[in-house]
Every structure is written in C-alpha cells, then in structure tokens.
Amino acid sequence: MGKELLAEFKPGHDRLVCIDSDGCVFDTMELKHKECFCPAMIKHWGLQPISKYARKAWEFENLYSRDRGQSRFITLYRTIELLKDWDEIREYGFQLPDTEALGIWLRETPAANHQSLERSDDPVLMRTLKWSLEVNERVADMVRGIPPFPYSAEVIRALSGQADIMVVSATARDALMREWEENGLLDCVAMICSQDEGTKKECIQAVKDHYSPDRVLMIGDAPGDRKAAYDNGVLFYPVRPGEEIRSWKEMKENYLSQFLDGTYREKSQTALIESFNSCLPVTPPWKEQGSYSWFS
Secondary structure: OOHHHHHOOOOOOOOEEEEOOEOOOEOOHHHHHHHHHHHHHHHHOOOHHHHHHHHHHHHHHHHHOOOOOOOHHHHHHHHHHHHHOOHHHHHHOOOOOOOHHHHHHHHHOOOOOHHHHHOOOOHHHHHHHHHHHHHHHHHHHHOOOOOEOOOHHHHHHHHHOOOEEEEEOOOOHHHHHHHHHHOOOHHHOOEEEOOOOOOHHHHHHHHHHHOOHHHEEEEEOOHHHHHHHHHOOOEEEEOOOOOHHHHHHHHHHHHHHHHHHOOOOHHHHHHHHHHHHHOOOOOOOOOOOOOOOOOO
C-alpha cells in the first residue's frame, strides 16, 4: 500500500483524529517489548553473555524513557549505543556488535522499513532484517486478546461519528489490523497508517490540509507523537505512560467535548504536556549523571 494509501485518502468529516496504537490504545507495549523484541535482539545480535544488561537497556529505551515510541530500527541502534556506554559491560570486555552500517542506513534511507533493508547485502542490515522479521513472527504468535485501555474504546467510538480517525503507528500493518479488528474498533477507522506508509509526521502531513489545523488532533503516548503533532501545527493530547486509564478517563470526561466544540487549544495542552514529560526520564537509572546525545 505505502504512500498510495495516503494519496487516495478522502475525508468524510471536517475533523481528523490521529491515534497511536501500541501503549496508547492497547496495553501491548510491555508484552511486545519484553517477550518479542528484546529476546529476538539478544538472539540475533549475540548478546547472550550480557542478556541482563541488554534487557535493561532495551526496556529503558522503549518503555520508560523519552525515546519510547520510536521506530524499532532506531531503538535497536540506540539500545546498542546504550550498552556501549555502560561501564559494567566494559569491565566484562564484551565485544558489542558493529552497528555502524545501521546508523548510516538510518540517517540516509528515505524510509526505514523491510523493503529498504531487503535491497541491501550489507551483513549488518541483513542481520537487522532477520531480527525484525522474527519480531513480527513472535508478535503474531504471542500478542493476542489484549483489550483496549478502559475508556479508550468509548472515546474512539464517540469520535468516529464526528471525525475521521486515522491510526498512525510505527507497528507492522498486519499487527495493527489484527488488534483493531479483534476488538471491534476497525469499523471506527478511516485509515490505518503503519511503518510502510512513512513516519508519523509524514502521515499526518499527507492528509492534514483537508482540515483546519484546530480540527486535527494527535493522541499518543510518546514524545515522538507530540513532535509529529507539533511539526505539523496540529493539536496533541497525551496519554501518560503509567497513567493510561486516567488519561483516557480525563479525555472522555473533559477533553473530548473541548475538541469537538473547538475549545481544546494550545493553552489546554500546556499543563497536560508538562505532566506527560515528567513521566519519562532522559537519563538511564544506571547512570548517575549526564545524558545521551542521539542523532536526530
């Protein structure tokens, strides 16, 4: 499908609500990362001798830090960079895998996806592809029967009659379709945008001009979701990690009506975003001071 899906989109309402999926609507993040992504990383990247450190680094990067919600390929690179900067691992003398080609690919590829990886014969990128394909197999086998967070389905159904709903996620399309369909929410959605359609910023950018900016809302649980909204000049509602049920309840009781009547604006977001940012640290708990400077 790819970019053609976005080019063919036609609005059905005068409002658009973009919604992330994993960790935002569905409580799948812990299961996917701890049982699917991380074990496959340890296997394919030869991290068995330092598995306890690899798990801590992966979980911090993908669940408990301000980097959560990024593309799996970016967080793979960043996780290994975290391990390279861990003093205890240096003391083991463990040789971490070379990820230079992965970093170059992330900087230069127009789209970080399987299709791009398949065109390369670089051994690092071939290893990345094998890891990612196994992740998809593990997710398909493991992640089932996960209901949406309480109140989220009510909000989505209420919005679907008055706004076009677009799922905007870095997750594989098959997983998104399965999760939304098995919970009876697929009929509420105008379009599903997966990692194959582009970044969240690109997906919103492709359709936002059909609407007034104050009638476009991004709902997400990661700083990348907020940035995608900010870069496109549209509204953002944060689902706070660790406080997802409360966030959706507040949306249902307070902010849903504000968005629909046009009173949810920049001022409404300020306190919510401050609370959201406080949930997610920058520095790993095993580092006493300092932070990390990643490529953008």
